[in-house]
Amino acid sequence: MDEALTGKVIAVNGPIVKAVGLTGIKMFDIAEVGADRLIGEVIRLAGEITIIQVYEDNTGLKPGDEVISYGRPLSVLLGPGLIANIYDGIQRPLVGISEVCGSYIKKGIKLSPLDVNKKWDFQPLVKAGDEIREGTIIGEIQESPLVIHRVLVPLGISGRLVNIVNAGAYTIEENIFAIDTTAGLYNGKLATYWPVRKPRPNKNRKKPFVPLITGQRIIDTFFPIARGGTAAIPGGFGTGKTMTQHALAKWCNADIIVYIGCGERGNEMTDVLTDFPKLIDERNGRPLIERTVMIANTSNMPVPAREVSIYTGVTIAEYYRDMGYSVAVMADSTSRWAEALRELSSRLGDMPAEEGFPPYLGTRLAEFYERAGLVETLSGRDGDITIIGAVSPPGGDFSEPVTQHTSRFVRCFWALDKILADARHYPSISWIDSYTEYLTDIEDWWKNLDDKWLITRNDVMNILLEDHRLEQVVKLVGSDALPPSEQYILFCAEIIKNAFLQQNSFDPQDKFCAPEKQLKLLNSLLTLYKKGLELVHNGVSVKNIATQDVVSEIVRLKSEVPNKELTEIDAYMKRLEQTLATLKTSL
Ligand SMILES: Nc1ncnc2c1ncn2[C@@H]1O[C@H](COP(=O)(O)OP(=O)(O)OP(=O)(O)O)[C@@H](O)[C@H]1O
Ligand SMILES: [Mg+2]
Missing domain, CATH: 2.40.30.20 (Elongation Factor Tu (Ef-tu); domain 3)
Known part of the structure; x- marks a missing residue:
């Protein structure tokens, strides 16, 4: 109109x-x-x-x-040039704006979200005469060294391709192809608009089955998320939400990252804006920004821009999903977004519900998380969006409305624990309060590596749960009052926490742990537990086992064995078994 x-x-x-x-x-x-x-x-x-x-x-x-x-x-403008860009909530390019007006955003400034002068090398993949449907990939552009941009026929456009340009360099404003549709001739360009609040369609939704590998042991092994899944990272002030999001952005095996930063303090976002572009994609050594789109809100931007930013971000994610990519959306933190919603609703005079949040807080959160998923795209490829939202409950109290509503819509919950963070146990993800509903969905993937993966994982998890129960007893009666077998459980749980759960993001070997390495470490720990417990039942003292050099060595494997030299863990396992066998024969 x-x-x-x-x-x-x-x-x-x-x-x-x-x-x-x-x-x-x-x-x-x-x-x-x-x-x-x-x-x-x-x-x-x-x-x-x-x-x-x-x-x-x-x-x-x-x-x-x-x-x-x-x-x-x-609407957002979707086309080549999104990658490596940093936008505000309504897709205004922040770098472009700062070039025009410095750090102060001039009122009413209008800048195209995508560079209109840049020429992109376009390779057509279809030819005139072809029958083309909406969502078809008609050509490709190397958008960044890490991303091939697949040019899609806009939704709602189908018919015979009348014309398409030859391979060459074109801007987003030039006509690239023409389709004879029932509504007349449609001239297509490299970029199109899509309304932010309307999910982009797909052929059908599928059940996620591939894990998003993050290289973080507590996540991949204990509380895994599937590609196309949803997760929340709730945590009080300074417990490690942003560090966890950054670690996932750096390491996860998604093709594209959409990072939505809703900072509380102005300088927090400044940190993100200066730090994030410097992060290195650890898998290939290139700047992470070459596969990232950033949406940044600072506290000095108008509140509505923060409210809409999560939709802007997820619409961009859907666009890359439709190209057949795996996209991870990080929102840090959704609590700041919910506060924007609260402020707007109070200005509208809405009747407030819990803690002043509007009654539709839950619906809005659901609408956001529902845009995650594995789908068959209109072009018949698989594409997925994983959404990981940080939540910052005031005072770390998980019973507040944003955490509570979020937990209803996500299937994976990585609860950050202040006690762990204070003890510098990182990542401070609690193995007691966290959960995942993806274990059986992704079990087959892990079974390709080890048939008994889920059993092993559950066995080790049970040691940790038993440890948690026993700790309550120890608080009352002290550990000396426990029978040796239970003391041995406490000992093994301590080893599991040190050797497996704790992971140092700054240690070159430890920062990323390959799934194969996670499995071998897990099996070594379970062997120590099972064989050791047998010895304890037969009268060997916990102290005798605990003081064996080979036993204390297990804690160092994570930082000493490179991901590519896993036979060292096999050799370790042999030595462990031999030592435990010697203790048995010396009975
Ligand atoms: N995996 C980790 N490895 C090493 N250090 C960590 C890790 N996670 C968190 N930390 C430490 O904790 C500090 C706080 O982490 P972070 O900024 O991620 O917390 P946050 O929950 O995002 O805080 P805020 O509530 O202010 O947003 C970091 O600066 C770092 O020193
Ligand atoms: Mg943070």
Whole structure:
């Protein structure tokens, strides 16, 4: 629709603006407000009155100012050049903006989210005359050294390809192909728009079955997530949410990372903006930014931009999913997003529910996490989105509304524990409060490495659970009162915590632990437990086992054995078994 609707502002309450006169305007349409043409979005319709949230600083806006709408929904521009870019919540390029106006974002500034002058080397993959359907990949572009951008036919466009350019360099504004559709000739370019609040369609949803390998032992072995799954990282102040997200971004085997930063403090986001681009993709030594799109919100940006940023991020993720990629979305932290929602809803005069959050907090969180999943794309490939959201409950109290609602919609919960963090046990993911519902979904993948993976994992998990139970007893009666077999369980659990659960992100060998290495370490630990327990039952003292050199050596394997030299763990296992056998014969 090109005919503009015009109206007038009648009230301004922070970023929320009421206007009249915009007859025919729809929910989620963009409205440009005031003389500076500030970008806003229709978030409520109440009879004659249109309620708009404004995404830019609107100080000075007053009743009587003009509002214009072209009847288009708030959308993101999808095309080559997204990768390595850093956007605000409404996809304004932050680097471009800072070049134009320094650190202060000028009101009403309009910059294309994608470079319109850059020429991209395009390789067509189809030819004139072909029957083309929506979502078909018609060509490729090397978007960054790590990402091949697959150019898709926009959704809703199908028909015979009349024309496509030869291989060559083109901008996103040039016509690249033409399709004869039932609605007439469609001229396609390298970039298209998509409304942020509308999930992009797919052929069908599938059950996730491949784990997102993160190289973090407590995650991959104990609380794994599938590619296409959802996880929350709840944790109090300073417990390691951001470090965990960064470790996952650096190491996980997703093709694309979408990092949505909702910082509390202005300088926290500045850290992310300066630090993140310096991170190295540890799998290939290239800058991580070459497979990353960043959405950054700082506390000095208007609140609505933070509210919409998670939709902007997940829409970009869906676009790469539709190319057949595996995408990981990191949102840090969703609590800051929920606070934006709370502030906006209170300005709207909504009846507050728990702790002032609006009654629709749960629905909105669900809408976000539901956009994760493994799908068959319209072009018939598999593509997936994994969503990992950090949650920062005030005072680390997990019973607050954002953590509670989030836990209803995610299938994996990595609870950060303040006691572990204070004890510098990193990652401080609790093995007692965390859970995952993906174990059986991904079991077959691990079975390719070891038939007994899940049994071994559960056996070791049970040692930790038993240790937790016994610790309560020890608190009351002291460990000396326990029978030797139970003392041995406490000893083994301590070894498991040191040798397996603790992982140092700064140690060159330990920062990434390959699945094969995780398995071998796990088997060594289980051997120590099972064979040792047998000895204890036969009268060998816990101390005798604990003081064997080979036993204390197990803690060093994680940092001494490289991922590629795992026969060293096999050799270790032999020595361990031999030593334990000697103790047996000396009985
Ligand atoms: N895996 C880890 N390895 C080593 N150190 C870690 C690890 N995780 C966290 N830390 C330490 O804990 C500190 C705080 O971590 P981080 O900034 O990730 O916490 P946060 O939960 O994001 O905090 P905030 O609540 O301020 O957002 C880090 O600066 C680092 O020193
Ligand atoms: Mg943080």
